[in-house]
Amino acid sequence: MPKKPLSVYIHLPFCVQKCLYCDFASGPAGTDEIAAYMRLLTKEIRSFEAIASIYRVETVFFGGGTPSVVAPFYIVQLLNQLRSQYEFAEKAEITLEANPGTLNAEKLVKYREAGVNRLSLGLQSIHESELKLLGRIHSYEDFLESYELARQAGFANINVDLMSALPKQTMGKWKKTLETVAALNPEHISAYSLSIEEGTPFYERYGEGRIGRLDLPGEELDRAMYHYTKEYLGSQGYSRYEFSNYAKKGFESRHNMTYWTLGDYVGFGRAAHSYLEGKRFANPSEKEAYPEASRTAYQRFRAASPQSEKDAMEEYMFLGLRTARGISREDFRKRFGRSFPKQYEKELLELYRSDLVEQAGGRIWLTDAGIDVSNIILARFLLD
Numbered sequence: 001m002p003k004k005p006l007s008v009y010i011h012l013p014f015c016v017q018k019c020l021y022c023d024f025a026s027g028p029a030g031t032d033e034i035a036a037y038m039r040l041l042t043k044e045i046r047s048f049e050a051i052a053s054i055y056r057v058e059t060v061f062f063g064g065g066t067p068s069v070v071a072p073f074y075i076v077q078l079l080n081q082l083r084s085q086y087e088f089a090e091k092a093e094i095t096l097e098a099n100p101g102t103l104n105a106e107k108l109v110k111y112r113e114a115g116v117n118r119l120s121l122g123l124q125s126i127h128e129s130e131l132k133l134l135g136r137i138h139s140y141e142d143f144l145e146s147y148e149l150a151r152q153a154g155f156a157n158i159n160v161d162l163m164s165a166l167p168k169q170t171m172g173k174w175k176k177t178l179e180t181v182a183a184l185n186p187e188h189i190s191a192y193s194l195s196i197e198e199g200t201p202f203y204e205r206y207g208e209g210r211i212g213r214l215d216l217p218g219e220e221l222d223r224a225m226y227h228y229t230k231e232y233l234g235s236q237g238y239s240r241y242e243f244s245n246y247a248k249k250g251f252e253s254r255h256n257m258t259y260w261t262l263g264d265y266v267g268f269g270r271a272a273h274s275y276l277e278g279k280r281f282a283n284p285s286e287k288e289a290y291p292e293a294s295r296t297a298y299q300r301f302r303a304a305s306p307q308s309e310k311d312a313m314e315e316y317m318f319l320g321l322r323t324a325r326g327i328s329r330e331d332f333r334k335r336f337g338r339s340f341p342k343q344y345e346k347e348l349l350e351l352y353r354s355d356l357v358e359q360a361g362g363r364i365w366l367t368d369a370g371i372d373v374s375n376i377i378l379a380r381f382l383l384d
């Protein structure tokens, strides 16, 4: 029987310091804490051995946190362990998230030797004032050094993370960030708008009633930045293949496409999410809860119920419509054994008549105008 494709996510929740806007499960840790976490992680991965023979690993993603904070031999060990358990696709995409200020030539060479072939660098902005305001640990110069070292180490697939709609940010500053980064010619650029999440220092300072103090760009400027990003990066050979992700041809993130196309993925580590055999399950994000959760992860997966057909259909629409490829009637039929429910046909017809979706060759996707109101559109695919 042919093996099924699998994506693997490994969460490494360690950072030099907490950025002021960050609500991920992450934070600083000493070497003992990191070593203890790695022991639990290793056991958690091992506990899924029983299902390993039916899968072939197509992608691995080390996320966090800042995976480049841990000693590189941990990355080597984790990849060796995965390889001992799973068959790997010949051209498996193996990504590691890293932050400038935490990389050096030796680490990068070790990652390459271990098989890491894609690097995702968190830059966010080229402006020192913006980096400082976000609580980032690095300067633009640090980023440039890391980028050059990564190229020298042989990384031919690099993503750079950027952030727009920052406090006091002008269109001119955002353009400068985009232009400077595109001139370096990374294969992939992710560009997200800042959002102020509860539980972050930003929220404490500026949340609820105090948001005005942050001097955030208004909705109109935020959308103008978003539109400019597509236009400018398009002129530089990047195409937007998901709401916030841009790639040179052939460099779309295969790992993230697994998420958006409801492929199978398993997540190991604190706060990691999985979608396996139609079941959604996750580890808790609290540090204290992970030891117990890591020991019971496999049993919890076994005991979980597959999501309902209704939930799966809604997710298929929400996630698929985030991508430029959109959704397909044929895919839907294959996955659910039926055509779109009447409600979807009605909504899609209305959206098409309003120029909010486009269709061709059996595929349907959001237009630029549709993306601008995507929150409202996607809610229309909640089934009655």
Ligand code: SF4
Residues within 6 Å of the ligand: 014, 015, 017, 018, 019, 022, 023, 024, 026, 027, 064, 065, 066, 099, 122
């Ligand atoms: S480096 Fe990333 S994960 Fe770590 S605190 Fe900053 S934004 Fe969060």
